[in-house]
Amino acid sequence: MTLAGEITAERISALARRLDRPVVLVGLMGAGKSTVGQRLAGLLGKDFIDSDAAIEEAAQRSVGEIFEEFGESYFRDGERRVIARLIGEGHGVIATGGGAFANAETRALILGRAIAVWLDCDVATLVARTGRRDTRPLLRSGDPAEILARLHAERAPAYAEAPIRIGTGDLPHLQTAVRILEAIEQWL
Secondary structure, eight states, rough: OETTTTEEEHHHHHHHHHSOOOOOEEOOOSSSSHHHHHHHHHHOOOOEHHHHHHHHHTSSSSSHHHHHHHHHHHHHHHHHHHHHHHHHOSSEEEEOOOOOOOOOHHHHHHHHHHHEEEEOOHHHHHHHTTTTOOOOGGTTTSSSHHHHHHHHHHHHHTTTTTTEEEOTTTTTTTHHHHHHHHHHHHHH
16 A cells, blocks of 8 residues: 555555664644654554653743743753653654754753654745744744745754755645655665
């Protein structure tokens, strides 16, 4: 049986057995890390965890509240510790917050202990996706399109250090997950 006309269940199963570390999805907010990550984990028969959800659970506060009360630097430090814990716990697929991989220490941690996959997406799609919920602290201080364009320009060099880059655009989530599997299979 093939999924999305390209990869067989047998190939996915063989790939899942070869994975000896988590797949960590990086990229800007709205790129699809959480949604695609859930699909990817399902295909691999592995678990999925969102680092922002894990941070909120550990802190008993929302990401926005942490930003507001303690600032971005404090948040990034805690984020790195949580991501290190999640990688150490052996989760199959981890979605990170948009700024996690832009932090040099967090990026080095992920590159050293996981398979980093950059989900890249055009700014117009990011604006449409992030506009559906008002939970993005970095988008509250101005025009979301301008902020996302600036963040993309600033963070792209860091994201480009991920060994795998997948353009998401308007692809269905399942098709994006299959493209990730094919790219990981080639990379390994």
